[in-house]
Amino acid sequence: MSVILHPYDVRDELEIQKALDFNRRKQLKHVDKVHRAEITNVVELTEQEKLFHIRILDAQERERFSFLPGQFVMVELPGYGEVPISISSSSSQKGHIELCIRKAGLVTGLLHACKPKTPVGLRGPFGTHFPLGKMRGKNVLLIAGGLGLAPLRAPIYYVTENLGEFADAHIIYGAKRPKDLLFDYEYEEWRRIYGVKLDIIVEKPDEKWDGHVGLITQLLDGITFDANDTYAIVCGPPVMFKFVCNRLRDMGIPMQHMFVSLERRMHCGMGKCCRCNIGSTFTCIDGPVFDYWSVLNLKEAI
Amino acid sequence: MKYLGIEPARPKVAVFDFTGCEGCELQLANKEESLAAFLGSIEIVNFREVTSTRRDDYDVAIIDGCISRDDEVERIKEIRSRAKILVAMGSCASFGGVNRMKNAYNLDDANREVYGDKPQATGLTRSIKEVVDVDLEIPGCPVSKEEVERIVQHLVLGVAFTFPVSPVCFDCKHRFITCLFEHGKLCLGSIARSGCNAPCPAGGLGCWGCRGPAEDCNLEQFIAIARERGFSQKEIDERLGFFGGFEGLR
Amino acid sequence: MLFKVMAKSSFEELVGLLLESNEVIGPRMKTRHPDGKGVHQFLPITAFADMDLDYEKSEYSPKTYFLPFKENLSTYRFQGGDWEQEIKYRIQPRAIVGMRACDINALVKLDKVLLKGDFPSPYYLARRKNTFIIGLDHDPCENGFCASVGSDIVSHGFDLFLTDLGDRYFVAIDSDRGYRVAANVEIRDPTEADNEAYVQTRNRIAKGFKVEVSIRNLPQILDLEFQSPVWKKWGDKCLSCGSCSAVCPTCYCYGVEEKVAMDFSESAKVKRLYSCNLYDFAMVAGGHNFRPSRESRLKYRYYHQHRGFVETYDEPKCVGCNRCGDVCLAGINPPEVITDLEKEAAR
Numbered sequence: 001m002s003v004i005l006h007p008y009d010v011r012d013e014l015e016i017q018k019a020l021d022f023n024r025r026k027q028l029k030h031v032d033k034v035h036r037a038e039i040t041n042v043v044e045l046t047e048q049e050k051l052f053h054i055r056i057l058d059a060q061e062r063e064r065f066s067f068l069p070g071q072f073v074m075v076e077l078p079g080y081g082e083v084p085i086s087i088s089s090s091s092s093q094k095g096h097i098e099l100c101i102r103k104a105g106l107v108t109g110l111l112h113a114c115k116p117k118t119p120v121g122l123r124g125p126f127g128t129h130f131p132l133g134k135m136r137g138k139n140v141l142l143i144a145g146g147l148g149l150a151p152l153r154a155p156i157y158y159v160t161e162n163l164g165e166f167a168d169a170h171i172i173y174g175a176k177r178p179k180d181l182l183f184d185y186e187y188e189e190w191r192r193i194y195g196v197k198l199d200i201i202v203e204k205p206d207e208k209w210d211g212h213v214g215l216i217t218q219l220l221d222g223i224t225f226d227a228n229d230t231y232a233i234v235c236g237p238p239v240m241f242k243f244v245c246n247r248l249r250d251m252g253i254p255m256q257h258m259f260v261s262l263e264r265r266m267h268c269g270m271g272k273c274c275r276c277n278i279g280s281t282f283t284c285i286d287g288p289v290f291d292y293w294s295v296l297n298l299k300e301a302i
Numbered sequence: 303m304k305y306l307g308i309e310p311a312r313p314k315v316a317v318f319d320f321t322g323c324e325g326c327e328l329q330l331a332n333k334e335e336s337l338a339a340f341l342g343s344i345e346i347v348n349f350r351e352v353t354s355t356r357r358d359d360y361d362v363a364i365i366d367g368c369i370s371r372d373d374e375v376e377r378i379k380e381i382r383s384r385a386k387i388l389v390a391m392g393s394c395a396s397f398g399g400v401n402r403m404k405n406a407y408n409l410d411d412a413n414r415e416v417y418g419d420k421p422q423a424t425g426l427t428r429s430i431k432e433v434v435d436v437d438l439e440i441p442g443c444p445v446s447k448e449e450v451e452r453i454v455q456h457l458v459l460g461v462a463f464t465f466p467v468s469p470v471c472f473d474c475k476h477r478f479i480t481c482l483f484e485h486g487k488l489c490l491g492s493i494a495r496s497g498c499n500a501p502c503p504a505g506g507l508g509c510w511g512c513r514g515p516a517e518d519c520n521l522e523q524f525i526a527i528a529r530e531r532g533f534s535q536k537e538i539d540e541r542l543g544f545f546g547g548f549e550g551l552r
Numbered sequence: 553m554l555f556k557v558m559a560k561s562s563f564e565e566l567v568g569l570l571l572e573s574n575e576v577i578g579p580r581m582k583t584r585h586p587d588g589k590g591v592h593q594f595l596p597i598t599a600f601a602d603m604d605l606d607y608e609k610s611e612y613s614p615k616t617y618f619l620p621f622k623e624n625l626s627t628y629r630f631q632g633g634d635w636e637q638e639i640k641y642r643i644q645p646r647a648i649v650g651m652r653a654c655d656i657n658a659l660v661k662l663d664k665v666l667l668k669g670d671f672p673s674p675y676y677l678a679r680r681k682n683t684f685i686i687g688l689d690h691d692p693c694e695n696g697f698c699a700s701v702g703s704d705i706v707s708h709g710f711d712l713f714l715t716d717l718g719d720r721y722f723v724a725i726d727s728d729r730g731y732r733v734a735a736n737v738e739i740r741d742p743t744e745a746d747n748e749a750y751v752q753t754r755n756r757i758a759k760g761f762k763v764e765v766s767i768r769n770l771p772q773i774l775d776l777e778f779q780s781p782v783w784k785k786w787g788d789k790c791l792s793c794g795s796c797s798a799v800c801p802t803c804y805c806y807g808v809e810e811k812v813a814m815d816f817s818e819s820a821k822v823k824r825l826y827s828c829n830l831y832d833f834a835m836v837a838g839g840h841n842f843r844p845s846r847e848s849r850l851k852y853r854y855y856h857q858h859r860g861f862v863e864t865y866d867e868p869k870c871v872g873c874n875r876c877g878d879v880c881l882a883g884i885n886p887p888e889v890i891t892d893l894e895k896e897a898a899r
Contacts, residue, residue: 002572003736005645005729008681010674025670028677030639032625032821077306078628078635079812079819080461083837105837109461110308118306119634265836267808270671274805275826275833277852278842280860285670299778299855305816307633339815451814468794468830475798475879476621476825478612480583480591483881492791492881517831520791520846527791527881 021064022124031270034076034121035061039114045100045182049147050112051088052099056122062095068129069154070261070289074269075099075111076121083107084266086288087125088150090157097122100150100182126269128289130155130259132162135231139168143244145216145236146175149182151261151288152235160193170197170223174216174240177204216240217247227252233259234292245292255293262288262295310458316348316360317391318381320374321401321427322367325444326392327351330364333447340451343458362387362457368394368401369428382434387457389438390430391450393512396439397546401427406543429546438463442498443512443545449497466497467517470509474500482508488533488541493519495547514547521551553707554725557746562737563714563721567600567649569736570684575646577617578603579610594648605650608693609873613801614648614655618662618679621798625675625808625821641678649686653706653713654698654871656687658801660709664865665804675823684729687713689753692760697887698872699758700765715753722750765887766894767858767868773897774859778851782892787847789882794827796853796876796884802869803827828853854889 010016015028020035041053054075056062067073072086083105089098103112114120132155140159144152152171159169171190175181181200190198199219201212212219216236230253234241241260249255264276264283276283279299290298304310317327331337331352347357363385369375382388393399404412405426413421430436440450449465456463466472470491474481482489482503489508491500495516502509515521528538542548558566570576578597581590581604592607594614626639659680666676687710698704706713711730714721722742725731742750777783797803807826812819826833829849834842843849861869870886877885 003566003569003733004573005570005647005682005684005733007643007645008678009643010641010678010681016674026672028672028674031671031673032675033639034637036637078630078637078821079305079810079816081810082808082821102838106456106461106464108837110459113308113460115307118308120306121637263836264842265834267806271669272666272671272673272804273807273826274828274856275807277828277856277860279852279855280863299775304633305630305812306635336814339813343814452811455812455814467832468827469791471791471793471795472798472827472830475612475795478593478616480611481795481879481881484585484591486586492793492795516792518792518844518846520789523789523791523882 019060019064021061022126023064023066032123034123035065037120037122039116039118039120040096041116042114046180049100049102049150049182052101052111054097054099054120054122056095057119065095065125067091067097067125069132069158070129070151070259071125071127072269072288073097073099073122073124073126074266075107076123077107077110077114078121080110081107082121082123082267084126084269084284086151086154086261088153090161091154092157092161100147100153102147124269126284128287130233130289132158136165137167139170139225139230140166141170141172141225141230141232141248143172143216143232143234143236144174145240145244146180147182148235148237148240148261149173150235152233153183155233156190160190160196163193163195167229168225169195170199172199172216172219174201174203174219176202178202178206178209215243217243220244220247220251228254231257231259235261238262249292255296256291258292259289260292260295262290264288305459308459310343311460312343312345313361313387313457314347314357314359315344315362315364316346316357316381316385317351317364317366318348318377319350320365320367320378320395320430321370322392322394322399324351324366326366326395326442329444329447330450333451336451340454343454358384360385362389364389364391365395365430366391368398369430369433370401370425371423372425375433378430378434387437388430388434389440390436391440392445393441393443393514393545393547395430396441397514397549398427398429399443399545402546402549403543427546441465441495441513441547446498465495468496469516469519470494470496470498470500470503472496473498474503477504479503482506483531488528488537490524490541493521493524508541510541510544511547512545514545515551519551521548554731555742555747556723556725556734556739557717557742558714558721558723558734558737558739560720562739564600566734566737570647570649570733571598571600574684575644576649577614577646578605578649579607580604581607582611597649603650605688606690607650608690609652609654609696609875611875611878612799613658613873613875614651615658615662615801617646617648617683618659618676619804619825621825623675623823625823628819628821630816630818641674642682643678645682645684647684647686650688651685651710652690653687654696654703654873655801656685656706656709656713657698657703658871658873659685660706661802661861661865661867661869661871662804663709684733685710685712689713689715689757691757692762693873695763695874695877695885695887696872697761697763697765697874699761700763701767701868701870701872703871704758704761705754715750717746717749717753720746722746722753763874763887765872765890767890770868770890770893771859771862773893774855776897777893780893780896782889782896783847783851785892786884786889787845787850789884790829790846790850791882792829792831792846792849793881794830795879795881796829797827798825799875799879801871801873801875805833828856850884854886857886858890
């Protein structure tokens with residue numbers, strides 16, 4: 001007589017056998033399995049930033065993959081690592097995403113050397129999104145500083161594609177120098193969309209620049225809106241969104257009507273590695289999109 | 303050997319020895335299971351221990367050992383002028399290494415102690431960066447071949463390599479080792495840079511800090527702890543000075 | 553939960569039966585401190601006698617059998633510019649004998665994080681389900697404060713849990729698997745006298761705690777004392793070595809390292825448990841560090857243990873084993889840090 005403990009194989013679980021879908025958060029899945037994807041196009045935006053068009057290869061997974069503006073994915077270069085990148089494209093496109101990536105570290109550096117057809121891995125989408133549904137019928141201020149236009153581009157798409165849902169839309173964008181401006185080939189398109197205003201400001205103009213010069217908060221001086229009927233999405237470095245949001249608060253916009261996206265060091269995207277914790281809050285699960293009131297209540301957030 | 307469609311560079315590499323034991327150079331020729339791939343990923347144009355080729359058209363110069371004689375100063379300057387990237391390999395090249403200990407003594411006495419009545423030309427020990435600009439330092443006595451492989455893998459694809467910032471304690475704990483202080487031994491594990499996988503503590507020997515200090519290490523507190531546990535300032539200073547990595551922090 | 557009673561000889565027999573066909577892990581004395589005190593670790597055993605069941609607490613927590621320091625998340629194989637991903641989960645069963653209540657409670661906390669919320673971890677689930685746990689009660693360890701954080705009594709998370717009643721064990725059975733395994737040896741229903749002896753033993757254990765830490769108002773105190781000089785005092789001592797997290801039975805944070813073979817034929821994606829006290833824990837690409845000071849990192853660790861976790865799960869993450877205090881060269885330990893904070897708040 002002996003006692004044999006029976007092996008348990010997690011792969012026998014029915015839940016885990018379903019097609020990989022990171023939107024089914026509570027369900028057991030292969031959390032570290034990546035969607036096989038392919039870089040289909042690379043657009044050089046500035047010296048430091050490139051836009052990568054990426055397509056999920058498996059038809060079934062591509063069909064399932066959906067995200068909301070503000071969410072991010074983990075991009076994997078097998079052998080070198082994974083990085084969290086917020087999605088810059090329209091959420092209405094199926095199985096195709098665009099990621100604006102700055103050359104900052106190991107994986108992003110290597111991504112910049114990648115050409116179309118490179119097979120990469122994708123996990124996600126992860127995190128919270130900008131609650132655009134709540135903004136129905138209201139004015140929307142879409143404000144970005146520097147690389148902040150990358151996460152803002154997804155809600156810009158949403159707003160421009162669903163303009164009828166909003167009372168008024170205003171895009172405000174500030175960068176250090178004219179050559180740092182992202183997506184400059186799209187400004188004309190945004191401007192021509194009926195009802196969208198676009199204002200751009202740079203801190204350090206070059207000789208060809210004939211637009212606004214100064215800090216982004218200056219652009220807020222000239223605008224008027226019904227503060228109670230206005231929502232704002234503010235993307236950029238903490239020092240920028242702090243100034244902008246405080247300014248908007250002083251102009252009367254409720255802090256819970258302003259949304260920002262926080263950057264932290266995510267290793268998993270699933271609230272497990274703790275690397276992105278702010279106090280007790282997981283940036284990857286409870287964020288990266290937070291309303292400004294919550295941000296002010298997060299200790300060590302800004 | 304392409305990586306995801308990216309053609310790695312195959313840099314021309316030369317390895318030169320200065321004052322040191324050449325153990326790090328030997329490390330480069332170790333790890334047989336991946337040696338062929340390692341040597342295949344670079345083009346060795348000058349490396350006394352593995353090839354008879356002697357060429358000067360190198361992109362990367364790897365320096366083993368420290369500077370301790372005047373003729374070495376000239377030689378390293380010459381190498382620096384030819385190399386696009388100059389790598390200081392090992393604790394001697396990075397910090398001066400064990401050789402640096404002699405700087406604490408009268409040089410003539412040290413010379414007599416080692417060479418007796420046949421004194422040799424010798425000066426103060428200096429690390430490579432004290433003489434010429436260094437692009438990368440790989441600390442360790444000896445360096446870890448695995449780490450060197452990873453550095454090369456980054457180099458050939460043109461991306462930066464970063465060393466672990468944590469102290470040796472981190473590696474040590476991951477090997478379930480009982481703290482050597484508990485056995486009454488002095489150990490620099492809590493302030494020395496990891497990445498070595500703590501072979502010394504695993505063998506019952508306290509860490510000697512061959513990789514230099516961990517990022518933002520708490521030296522002041524460490525010394526207080528060591529004193530509290532009965533180690534003399536002299537013992538602690540000797541330990542910190544052994545590889546030269548803590549020079550400037552003390 | 554079912555309760556049974558088993559003779560000590562039957563328990564020995566049971567471990568013997570398990571050993572015949574399974575890997576069994578138990579507390580073994582690894583070495584001795586210079587003062588003669590044993591240092592214990594959970595290691596594979598080959599015989600019942602290998603174990604020292606009277607151990608106080610193991611130096612390292614047995615969590616590493618569920619959350620290894622290093623674990624392969626996936627392997628990539630490269631060919632012709634393309635790659636395939638391979639993922640493996642543990643499927644070999646094993647038994648761990650002699651886990652203390654605090655360490656089992658630690659697993660119950662980890663279950664909440666890793667199995668019950670969003671994105672349950674298949675890696676952890678595979679290890680958890682493949683581990684048969686026999687717990688064993690013990691008198692309080694020298695400086696543990698598990699009773700203060702409600703971790704001295706364990707109500708689930710194990711298969712069998714034994715309480716020593718002198719010549720016999722009082723056995724709590726928490727799983728069908730536990731019931732079936734225990735049925736292989738002589739086991740009987742408890743009598744009135746057994747129940748009484750059990751309650752008395754529990755009372756004796758409960759009275760044995762020498763260290764008490766008041767955590768009732770700790771989440772609020774931590775909020776109030778966010779800028780407290782207490783953090784500088786302890787932060788200045790901290791060596792930022794991460795040893796506390798390594799020995800902690802509930803610390804689960806990690807980093808991912810990828811290593812590609814020298815010939816680019818394959819690569820391993822390895823999860824490595826990390827520590828919030830390590831310098832680059834909150835560093836982002838480009839070099840910005842959200843917690844550059846030792847003080848801020850140490851403070852964060854206490855916040856996660858005693859505030860953040862409480863907010864989410866209504867209980868602290870800490871189980872009161874004080875392993876972090878034991879391992880810390882700088883002498884940073886929860887009872888003293890928390891007492892300091894309380895004093896500061898009362899001022």
